[in-house]
Amino acid sequence: MNDLRQPSTAWTPDGETPMGETSKLPSEDTLIEAIATVYDPEIPVNIYELGLIYAVEINDDGGVKVEMTLTAPACPSAQELPEQVQNAVLTVPGVTSCHVETVWDPPWDPSRMTEEARLQLNMF
Numbered sequence: 001m002n003d004l005r006q007p008s009t010a011w012t013p014d015g016e017t018p019m020g021e022t023s024k025l026p027s028e029d030t031l032i033e034a035i036a037t038v039y040d041p042e043i044p045v046n047i048y049e050l051g052l053i054y055a056v057e058i059n060d061d062g063g064v065k066v067e068m069t070l071t072a073p074a075c076p077s078a079q080e081l082p083e084q085v086q087n088a089v090l091t092v093p094g095v096t097s098c099h100v101e102t103v104w105d106p107p108w109d110p111s112r113m114t115e116e117a118r119l120q121l122n123m124f
Contacts, residue, residue: 026094031056034088041077045120051112054103062096064089069108
């Protein structure tokens with residue numbers, strides 16, 4: 001006998017699905033792996049290692065918000081890098097949408113790079 005207080009199915013735009021079979025939300029690590037596939041075209045290091053990603057937020061509905069910056073406001077890749085981040089995040093299973101916001105505060109500086117990035121660029 002079904003408990004009337006606990007529905008056995010949920011409605012989605014695609015139709016009914018049994019409870020417990022809702023889509024799995026992506027992990028922050030999986031999103032970071034996707035973001036790390038994006039490289040600054042002028043620097044041979046991915047943008048995550050460069051310290052350009054300030055925040056990754058995952059909503060309950062699978063929507064993702066990324067706050068990122070650029071190495072300089074006049075960066076020639078200012079238009080394409082946020083779009084590449086958005087496209088990379090949207091490839092992750094469970095992501096339903098992605099909004100990338102470019103922020104300038106705090107400003108980027110080389111101290112935000114990982115040790116690995118500093119080694120690759122000979123910046124000790």
